[in-house]
Amino acid sequence: MTRLSSAAELEQLRAQILSSRDSAKPCIAVCAGAACHGLDSLQVANAFQAEVGKLGPAAPVEVRVTGCHGYCEKGPNVVINPQEICYLEVKPEDVPEIVERTLKGEVVERLVYAHPDTGEKAVHMKDVPFYKHQTRLLIGDNTRIDPMRIDDYLAVGGYAALAKALFEMTPDQIVDEVKKANLRGRGGGGFPAGQKWETAKSAAGDEKYVIVNGHEGEPGAFMDRALFTGNPHKVLEGLIIGAFAIGSHQGYIYTRHDSPQLVKHIEQALAQAREYGLLGENILGSGFDFDVELHFDVGIFVSGESSALMRSIEGLPPEPRPKYIRTSVAGIRDKPSNLNNVETWANVPQIIERGADWYASIGTAGSKGTKLVSLSGNVRDSGVVEVPMGTPLRTIVYDIGGGVAGGKAAKAVHFGGPMGGSIPASMIDAPLDFDELAKLGAPIGAGGLLVMDEDTDMVEVARYFLEWLTTESCGKCVPCREGMWQTMKVLENITKGKGRNGDIERLQDLNEVTGAACLCALGKTAADPLKSMLRYFKDEYETQIGRGSEVKGGEVVGSAAK
């Protein structure tokens, strides 16, 4: 690999990569995203490599092991490019037939999508219901990229935005563009990224940091991993552009230690970017220096909170601090530190490349662009979904997700995991919008969408979330440590048929205190699922508490006996 020392050299390299490739040559993309990997898709990939290997070095077809395609429910996924023929639930024994038919330009009918009710088939990605209703600006490249090869990212136009930012724009212009695009943080809060950048940029001091928050600790959220594992350079490019805009020379990636592929792909991406001179000293000959260090969470949810995360990067216990001074002013080692989520950073290159006006034309008045959603729970087709902001939840759950699994009725839609909220299925026409959903009590959070069917016990769900959070709190502040525990105990009693009169008021009291007095968002929003449930499913709580009165002398009797 040669080190690139100008934008022209980058374009030369790109032209060279593209001319060495035949875009019409079939390419078999085997998904090795987390779910497909769990379903042994690497055996499928190996079978393809062996089969194509038999055709010799000049084989008229190639195999690429890629990141997550999205349709996790039907893994292992295989897509034949450039036509985007979609094969589902592929097994190693299907491989010879796929290769043989692909060489003849034919389709293996038995492996394509068939509608479970009508039997209607769909061959191409654009016709498969799961993909048809999506707008895949961020994750769409995943089927075209081997995450271990930077050349694949360059082949789809990668790092062009970085060159534009470095040579055609000033840092102020970049910040303005991100502000004008109204890019809002994808990690949970929905805080405007441009505003955060501006704070860090104008903060005093020369030493500043930029951070990718790839913690994604919320159960039921897996879209950041899909994006970061499948296309690490997209996130890295956004980070470098942000660093240049803010005036930072040191970046940090904070992510999970328990996903070996994720770690491998990020390490490889950093190494290859350094070799090409896209990272390190004098990036692309622009005079701008920037490098990145990799840090890991080793298993506690609170370390995804921004100030706790920064303590952890310093090697200290991940405990949040009060944020009357923002971390963008005083973060890591008290220096200005700008933290954004994986998906937020990944949005930056396209905003720079295609402009804020284009970006702002997608979405709603207050929420721009597309959003990645992890669709799971009692839904027929779970997976990673990307839709424009403003898309009705009905489209996500029914048109993309195929509705509720097992022919049951939907009861609720839950957003944002243990710090989110549930809304009844009757509100399913609500748009995917930061503000609209927050108003309804189900803030998008990071984008984990759970479908709950008619059999779901809402008291149990609230209890479950609190039980989970009590083990993930750092324990530094009393309202969080004790408040969540007491709330959980009240709920536990209700689920055991030991509810007492006044429990609802007790829960509301506790919610009020934890919401106001906890140090960080973990504690402050821990009661949010419960609050939303008391708003929409209060009768269920009352019924279960009512059953408690049937309990006599510690013996569970009548309908309360479970």
Next chain:
Amino acid sequence: MDKAQLDQIIEKHRGDAGNLIHVLMEIQHENHWLPRDVLHQVADALEIPFSRVMRIATMYKTFSLTPKGRNEVHVCNGISCHLRGGKQVMEAVERVTGVKAGETDANWRFSLAAGACLGTCSLGPEVIVNGKHHARMTPAKVEEVLKEYP
């Protein structure tokens, strides 16, 4: 894990207190638990008090201060697996292994852990043994799956 390998990990980070979490993670990945004398060695090499090492080692769920069995069984208790019947799968795993989450059996065959979430919700409920995913589990399938791990 032999002593030379261990020393190599620790030496890499000598004098760098900021890398405490990283050192412990590497040792945990290789050795599957953190023996007390090793933690003392880490404290000395990184020039920090032993109490600070213990504070980190006891805070994160990944770190174990006791040895692990031959097979590490992880049952996902994330919300998606929970909605799809993860609790019943956990009960079955507890019955078959004879231990509860956080414990290791007397024959050192199984160490059981409950945890969320590995992001493979489409495969839920899940049991992961030594890194291998067993997807869409039912209580009835548990015994058969665990039989593969003597």
